[in-house]
Amino acid sequence: MEITAAFLAQELITGLTLGAVYIAIALGLxxxxxxxxILHIAHxxxxxxxxxxxxxxxxxxxxxxxxxxxxAAGSALVGVVIERLFYLPxxxxxxxxxxxxxxxxxxxxxxxxxxxxGHYPKAFQTSLPSSVYSCCGVLISFQQILLMALVYALSLxxxxxxxxxxxxLASKALIQDLExxxxxxxxTNKIVDLNFILGSALAGIxxxxxxxxxxxxxxxxxxxxxxxxxVVIVLGGFGSIVGAVVGGLILGVxxxxxxxxxxxxxxxxxxxxxxxxxxxIFRPQGLFGRAE
Amino acid sequence: MLLRVExxxxxxxxxxxxxNVSIDISEGEVVAVIGRNGAGKTTLLRSIMGLVKPAKGRxxxxxxxxxxxxxxxxxxxxxxxxxxxxxxxxxxxxxENLLVGAYTLKDKEEIYRRLEAVYRLFPRLEERRxxxxxxxxxxxxxxxxxxxxxxxxxxxLLMDEPSMGLxxxxxxxxxxxxxxxxxxxxxxxxxxxxxxxxxxxxxxxVYLLDTGRVVLHARADEARNxxxxxxxxxxx
Ligand SMILES: Nc1ncnc2c1ncn2[C@@H]1O[C@H](COP(=O)(O)OP(=O)(O)O)[C@@H](O)[C@H]1O
Ligand SMILES: [Mg+2]
Numbered sequence: 115m116e117i118t119a120a121f122l123a124q125e126l127i128t129g130l131t132l133g134a135v136y137i138a139i140a141l142g143l144x145x146x147x148x149x150x151x152i153l154h155i156a157h158x159x160x161x162x163x164x165x166x167x168x169x170x171x172x173x174x175x176x177x178x179x180x181x182x183x184x185x186a187a188g189s190a191l192v193g194v195v196i197e198r199l200f201y202l203p204x205x206x207x208x209x210x211x212x213x214x215x216x217x218x219x220x221x222x223x224x225x226x227x228x229x230x231x232g233h234y235p236k237a238f239q240t241s242l243p244s245s246v247y248s249c250c251g252v253l254i255s256f257q258q259i260l261l262m263a264l265v266y267a268l269s270l271x272x273x274x275x276x277x278x279x280x281x282x283l284a285s286k287a288l289i290q291d292l293e294x295x296x297x298x299x300x301x302t303n304k305i306v307d308l309n310f311i312l313g314s315a316l317a318g319i320x321x322x323x324x325x326x327x328x329x330x331x332x333x334x335x336x337x338x339x340x341x342x343x344x345v346v347i348v349l350g351g352f353g354s355i356v357g358a359v360v361g362g363l364i365l366g367v368x369x370x371x372x373x374x375x376x377x378x379x380x381x382x383x384x385x386x387x388x389x390x391x392x393x394x395i396f397r398p399q400g401l402f403g404r405a406e
Numbered sequence: 407m408l409l410r411v412e413x414x415x416x417x418x419x420x421x422x423x424x425x426n427v428s429i430d431i432s433e434g435e436v437v438a439v440i441g442r443n444g445a446g447k448t449t450l451l452r453s454i455m456g457l458v459k460p461a462k463g464r465x466x467x468x469x470x471x472x473x474x475x476x477x478x479x480x481x482x483x484x485x486x487x488x489x490x491x492x493x494x495x496x497x498x499x500x501x502e503n504l505l506v507g508a509y510t511l512k513d514k515e516e517i518y519r520r521l522e523a524v525y526r527l528f529p530r531l532e533e534r535r536x537x538x539x540x541x542x543x544x545x546x547x548x549x550x551x552x553x554x555x556x557x558x559x560x561x562x563l564l565m566d567e568p569s570m571g572l573x574x575x576x577x578x579x580x581x582x583x584x585x586x587x588x589x590x591x592x593x594x595x596x597x598x599x600x601x602x603x604x605x606x607x608x609x610x611x612v613y614l615l616d617t618g619r620v621v622l623h624a625r626a627d628e629a630r631n632x633x634x635x636x637x638x639x640x641x642x
Contacts, residue, residue, distance in 0.1 A: 280509070283498075287506045290495040297455050297489070298554070299481030299510035404497065 120251035125374045126367065131258045133366025134265040135324055139339055140346035140358040141272060142316030146193070148289055148353025149309040152201055152209075155216040157317055158336035158343065159223030160196075164189035164318025165331040166231055169238050178240055178326075185322040186315035192223075193314020194307055202306065220340060228333035235332035238325040261327050268316065269359050275312070276355055285309055289353065338383055345386040349393055351403025360401060365389065407466070408433045408594060409454070409562055414463035416446075416453050423449040424460070425618040431562065436588050436595045438605040438626065440638055441615035447598040448490050450615070451564050454596075455480055455487050468561075482510045486560030490567050490598075492551040496540035500531055503539050503550055507557030517557075524553040527583070545576035552583065562594045563587070569601050577604065584608050602638045606630055614638070 143157045167188035172181035196219060204212045246255045276282035284305045287295040296302050325331040346365055350357025365386055373382055393400070409431045416424040423446045431437045439447050452458045454465055456477040465473045467483055480487075486507075495503050504524060508517045525532035528549045534542065539550060548568055555563055568584070569577040581604050587593040588608060599605035606612060612629045614622035622634060629635050 283502060283505060284509065286498060286502075287495050287509075290497055291493055293457055293477075294487075294489055294493045294495070295506070296477040297457060297481060297487045298506050299478045299558070300506070301476075301478050 118251075121374075123250075123252045125370050127252065127254055127258065128374075129367030129370030130363070131261060131327075131366070132370055133363040134262045135320070135327070135362075136342065136346050136365050137269060137359050137362030138265045138320035138323055139317065139343040140350070140362050141269060141355065142313035142320065143343045144347045144350065144353055144355065144358040145272070145309055145313035145316070146197075147347060149285060149306055150197075150201055150205070151289075151352075152204075152212045153216060153344070154196075154201075155213070155340055155344075156196055156219035156223060157193075157313070158340035159220040160189045160193050160314045161317040161321040161339060162224060162227055162331075162333060162336040163192050163321070165238075165321030165325045165335060166227055167318065168322030168325060169236060169331060172238075172240060176241065178242060182319055182322060185318040187318075189318025189321070190311045190315040193310045193317070197306060197310040202303070220336070224333050224336060231333065233333060235330045237330050238322075239329060240326055242326065257327055261323055264319075264323065268319070269355070272312070272316070273355050281305065281308060342383070342386050345390045348390050348400055351400030354400070354402040357400055357402030407431075408468060409596070410464075410466040411450070411454065412464045412466065414450070414453055414460050414465070416449050416458055416460045418449075418458075423618055424453065426463070427615070427618070427620055428463075429613050429620065429623075431594065431596055433561075433594055434592055435611065436584070436597060436609050438597045438599055438602075438609035438612045439615060440599055440602040440605055440612060440635070442638060443600065444617075445615040446618040447600075447615055448566055449618075451487070451490075451566050451596070451598055454564060455485070478510070481558060484510075484558045484561045486555035486558050486563040488551050488555040488563065488565040488568060491570065492547050494539040494542075494547055494550055494554075497538060499536050499538055500542070500550055501535040503554050504531075504557055507554035510558060520557050520559060524556055527556070527586075528553055544572050545579060548572060548576070548580055549583075552580075556587075556593075560593065562596060564596050564598075566598045567600060568597075569599065569604060577601070581608060600638075602635060606635075 139161060143154060146154045146157060164185040168181045168185035171184035172178065175181065200215050200219065201212055204215065243256045246253050276285065284300045288300060288302050288305050292302055346361040347358055349364065350361030368389060369382060369385055372385055407430050411427060411429045414424050414427045427450060439450060441447055449458060453460050456475060460473065464471055472479065495506060504521060508520055511517050530546055531549055531553055534546065542550060552568065568580050572580065584595065584597065585608050588595065597605055597609060606626045606629060609626045612624060612626050613620050614634060622629065622632060624632065
């Protein structure tokens with residue numbers, strides 16, 4: 115194998131694309147984790163729901179835009195229902211109880227999707243161009259560009275929301291001291307709802323994006339995602355937006371290069387955990403988390 | 407009557423923290439609630455803020471029954487709160503802490519005016535406006551907690567042991583601030599304190615709490631000679 119600049123650039127593009135997939139999922143997870151500090155494993159189920167709502171809506175309307183909106187809305191609804199029914203009432207219980215509930219919900223959602231839509235993967239073909247552009251020996255597809263543009267734009271938008279708006283200020287205050295935040299006039303239930311709506315809508319968009327990108331969806335598409343998105347937010351620092359973006363990028367790029375150089379030696383999906391464990395030994399709070 | 411607490415009884419599980427407590431406060435007054443550690447002072451303020459649900463009794467604010475209303479409604483009614491132990495938002499800046507205090511205000515102009523007023527009262531906070539709250543000294547942190555409570559331009563300010571854990575010189579500063587809030591800004595204050603001596607210097611009236619009960623209600627100048635109050639003097 116000859117290592118050329120073009121080869122490296124090609125792997126970088128693969129890595130950035132993969133990173134965008136990770137970011138799309140982890141961004142929503144870091145928001146909902148941050149607000150209640152519950153390990154929301156069912157987030158990966160919300161992501162699966164988004165993919166299926168997206169496909170059904172696309173088949174019905176033949177509009178990618180409408181399908182994205184429907185995926186976001188469907189996932190937001192499922193997310194906020196989970197929060198209201200299962201998480202808010204469990205806030206004063208020990209942490210492992212909502213965690214167990216979350217795992218159960220994840221399995222339940224996957225089984226319900228499988229029972230209604232079938233266990234086998236479904237093709238997700240859209241009218242989006244499948245063109246591939248070539249420049250100096252490096253290939254990039256329209257779908258890769260779409261994926262990256264959408265994810266990086268969404269990341270910026272989310273960052274702006276949390277840094278520049280009242281919702282952002284209220285969310286941060288609530289995370290740091292829920293009781294005092296309430297006493298200062300913040301309607302905390304409403305703020306938690308909004309965070310779950312936002313985070314879950316992102317999961318829905320991510321589900322559909324991944325479906326389009328790989329051309330298929332399945333009820334179990336959330337399985338590896340559930341672990342890997344966790345790795346991304348641990349890597350970046352729980353609850354940190356910037357951390358989720360940087361964590362997703364590192365994981366995506368590292369995975370792409372590792373696969374390119376040592377594809378036969380290291381299992382790809384386990385690699386994420388090796389990176390996470392090594393990092394946590396040296397920096398337990400993650401890259402952008404705060405040491406408490 | 408601005409605030410009236412009627413026959414309030416509050417439990418934590420089986421522990422009765424307040425036992426049939428009634429107090430009231432009129433506009434312009436500074437009223438102190440004193441009592442030793444565990445007497446129920448914090449529970450009284452937390453009940454008024456809606457942070458604990460009383461088992462019995464009512465809380466009336468400007469004649470309206472607010473007993474069952476959530477805490478944020480209290481903030482909307484412009485009840486300012488300076489919690490025990492300051493409870494700043496450690497990873498927000500000084501100015502962001504103040505802006506959270508003004509969360510119920512919608513008018514940008516008004517928020518700006520309140521910010522100016524608080525910075526005028528505590529110039530040190532303006533110098534440190536973009537610092538994280540966790541980097542403040544104890545005295546500065548207490549200034550910020552008071553400033554945050556003042557952001558709503560409160561009809562009444564509830565203060566929970568603002569002198570707790572501060573050096574004697576800083577304690578004097580805090581009580582000077584309370585005096586000037588009373589004399590110059592005409593803020594109505596319900597002040598909870600273990601430091602009875604200092605509290606009686608600024609208060610008009612005083613309630614003495616003992617194991618959840620009001621055992622004395624008097625004018626501040628009279629209370630100074632009460633034997634039970636003098637015991638608290640010695641204790642803290
Ligand atoms: N969160 C709580 N859970 C259980 N008991 C509590 C709690 N907070 C206070 N108490 C009890 O209630 C009583 C009154 O406490 P508190 O209102 O904090 O008194 P003070 O502020 O006068 O020191 C004490 O006996 C205390 O131990
Ligand atoms: Mg107390």
